[in-house]
Amino acid sequence: MSFRYRVATVFGGSGFIGRHLIKRLAKTGTVIRVATRHPSTANFLRMNGAVGQIIPIATNINDDASVAAAVQGADIVINLIGILYESGSNTFQGTQADAPGRIARAAKAAGARRFVQISAIGADANSASAYARTKAAGEQAVLEAFPEATILRPSIVFGPEDGFFNRFAAMARIFPALPLIGGGHTRFQPVYVGDVADAVMRALELPEAQGKTYELGGPRVYTFRRLMELVLAETRRKRFLVPISWSMAELQGRILGKLPKPMLTADQVELLKSDNVVQPGAATIQDLGIDPTAAEVIIPTYLDRFRVGGRYSQRAGGYTA
Template identity: 50%
Template sequence: MTAPLNGKLATVFGGSGFLGRYVVRALAQRGWRVRAAVRRPDLAGHLQPYGVVGQIQAVQANIRPEYRWSVERAVEGADAVVNLVGILAESGRQTFAAVQANGARVVAEATAKAGIDTLVQLSAIGADPASAADYGRSKAAGEASVRERVAGAIVMRPSIVFGPEDQFFNRFAALARLSPVLPLIGGGETKFQPVYVGDVAEAVARAVEGRATPGTVYELGGPDVKSFKECMELMLETIGRRRILAPVPWGVAQVQARILQALPGALLTVDQVEMLKHDNVVSAAAIAEGRTLGGLGIEPKSLAAVLAGYLWPYRVHGQFTKSRAA
């Protein structure tokens, strides 16, 4: 149920994306007017049902430095700004440096210029200026730029985000329909702490409404810590399919990634292989300091409680498939 409009406006960069739609809905339900700043407003019509007539508006904006004017226009008159824009693989001018490092800086500069104090920046567990992966370094650079320009900026670092439109469980479930073998990069020992997209959106919304500590970096993870292999096993159990899980040594994965990243869709990149060499879980320091979902008063949903609700199309007979594995 949507609350009465509270007279406040939030600009959400990347508002039409996987996480963006959930953030827009969470803010709209709280009575915020939402300006979804996206590259293609004509493809953001799916956001309209999340609010009442006129509550959600899609505007054109591109956070790459050469389009700074569009960012400044998008934040004009806003009370809060959220930057969710990020990429998993580079493509053309959409590079890690342009989008995740320089783009975050452009958003922060526009926010500061407009005199807006509330800025929430989406980053990722694994953001590190010393990371061997361009992805991790660019996320860290974006964080630094944001915190330097907006003192009270709040950074959210989720682990792998799962939900109906995710590119992790959906991708491997789709592969399981076609292939008898699923690859386990590096043996599948990398640990994740998958976090439900709705919980991440709730954390962002609470930060926007002032329920998070300004200037803080939060690490967001679900209740389950699972290895890559365990994630694949749970996914296969959920869709009722038996598949061979084949370990792929790091060296072989690097060679495969060099080939695959040049193909349309970039199923695997060298950068992603580098990121997989490190566990992706909430740190002990974040837990001790309350910089987690729990610290924000959010009880995270488990994989088991959510996966079956959206992976059923990958079962042999869809929602009518019996529990026996195929």
């Protein structure tokens, strides 16, 4: 595959989406800088390219000079950084609102030709959720600094290393029931991580993608209840699905949110009150020339490790305790 870009800087490249994107970028021959707080944690990415092609570099996204150094000489800049909950100095405001603007300003000053910002479906400046508000603020800051930037808003992203299906499959292995927050009626449109990585690549290639926002969803819409049923079917476990009222979920979120790695926060409960699906009239993943992959095709390839007896168990279908 030929590619007209020579140098790319990817912020958050060692994360879930990043590891899939780096593989694709490396095949184009592009030199890739992986901007991260801890370069040693990104060394595994080097194996995806030729010697010296993929270079982890220490970067502080809260420091103008550090960000400027990371993007110096880059043709393209991609920001994948995001958090699901606040922890210590990692705040929604700093990570999802301030940092994207800082990165975009530095990219524009460095002469980068393309910028891709990963946001999220539901980004809304008026949302009651701090996550959604700061995602929207990050988009605005990016477009103010780099009007030609492409914004990609995925729904829940799934794949072998995801934090959604894996989390609930792990819970089903331990607990007798799974929670249906708000009754489990919230709708989602899960999108495969490989399709999201392909969408980034297409956004870099297509001239018409400049300055546009795309909402990335899979081919099917599911309720939260249906997603939990999929988890149980793939792990071959029988568990109760227990509806949890919004008020009870908010209380649980406030309590669990105090843990170092919370399973649920009050802000996440607020997010769950709104459907997480592609909005009518939005530009979509299909507009980028990608036919999205259904969750049922991919999740059996990695949730089977949660089955009783493990991935290679000969236990035939049906549910177990």
